[in-house]
Amino acid sequence: FLCSSADFDFFYFVEQWSPSYCDTKQGCCYPITGRPNEDFGIHGLWPEYTTGEWREFCDRENSFNASQISDLIGRMQKDWPSLACPSGDGTIFWRHEWEKHGTCTSLDQHSYFEAALDLKKKANLLQVLENGGITPGKIYNFTTVKEAIQEGVGYRPVIKCNKDPANNTQLYEVYLCADTSAKNFIECPVFSHGIPCGSSIEFPSFSSDSELHVA
Numbered sequence: 001f002l003c004s005s006a007d008f009d010f011f012y013f014v015e016q017w018s019p020s021y022c023d024t025k026q027g028c029c030y031p032i033t034g035r036p037n038e039d040f041g042i043h044g045l046w047p048e049y050t051t052g053e054w055r056e057f058c059d060r061e062n063s064f065n066a067s068q069i070s071d072l073i074g075r076m077q078k079d080w081p082s083l084a085c086p087s088g089d090g091t092i093f094w095r096h097e098w099e100k101h102g103t104c105t106s107l108d109q110h111s112y113f114e115a116a117l118d119l120k121k122k123a124n125l126l127q128v129l130e131n132g133g134i135t136p137g138k139i140y141n142f143t144t145v146k147e148a149i150q151e152g153v154g155y156r157p158v159i160k161c162n163k164d165p166a167n168n169t170q171l172y173e174v175y176l177c178a179d180t181s182a183k184n185f186i187e188c189p190v191f192s193h194g195i196p197c198g199s200s201i202e203f204p205s206f207s208s209d210s211e212l213h214v215a
């Protein structure tokens with residue numbers, strides 16, 4: 001049966017800036033454990049082809065099993081919080097990421113989640129930005145932000161933006177690329193920028209009203 005689940009070229013490692021996930025017209029819901037740290041959170045670790053394509057949901061029988069990552073739960077809650085509504089403990093988000101993307105890798109569940117947590121630690125994005133003089137609550141030049149990440153992590157990121165309720169552009173996600181072992185960052189073999197962010201971007205703090213539950 002020719003359907004090796006290890007068949008891909010590299011990973012996208014995607015982090016979201018939690019305040020920007022919340023600072024939108026739609027708002028967010030904090031996890032049942034409370035507001036996450038003002039930090040990046042993991043969105044996912046996605047296997048990719050250099051053609052720009054990818055596969056999803058590769059093994060319907062390999063469903064998420066929280067007991068396989070019970071030793072990682074503390075790190076998962078801190079570094080991979082789910083901000084979607086309604087509030088939860090993260091399980092729905094982690095299940096989705098495993099079943100959609102994780103099942104298309106050669107990693108087992110524990111290795112997959114641990115690899116993502118370790119990449120977040122290695123990238124250390126919030127510290128890297130702070131080292132570049134970029135701290136939450138202000139507006140920055142787009143190129144300055146991108147170059148601070150490149151300088152600090154050692155690899156060129158792709159930045160995705162979203163809009164706050166006043167329609168200002170803000171830093172939303174940072175894409176980095178990793179090799180197929182998910183242990184080392186690499187320069188991205190393909191580069192789709194998506195929608196340009198514009199020359200300046202907001203790097204927001206959590207605002208007191210950012211938890212706007214959807215009706």
Ligand code: 5GP
Pocket residue numbers: 012046047048054055100101
């Ligand atoms: P969005 O439209 O929010 O960027 O992406 C929606 C979903 O589509 C993501 O959560 C992800 O599962 C999938 N997706 C979007 N772009 C990519 C990509 O470049 N690679 C992979 N593997 N999935 C993607």
Ligand code: 5GP
Pocket residue numbers: 016021043044081082083084092093096097100
């Ligand atoms: P994707 O398909 O884009 O990889 O995953 C996004 C899915 O995970 C959506 O169904 C979204 O509602 C859910 N989700 C739950 N929590 C979060 C979160 O904190 N951030 C993002 N981007 N998606 C989340």
Ligand code: 5GP
Pocket residue numbers: 146157158159160161193194195196197198
């Ligand atoms: P270049 O490849 O010359 O850096 O950029 C080409 C276009 O993509 C420009 O419009 C630039 O603003 C945009 N761009 C460059 N890097 C990024 C990025 O990381 N994210 C987004 N969203 N756009 C980018």
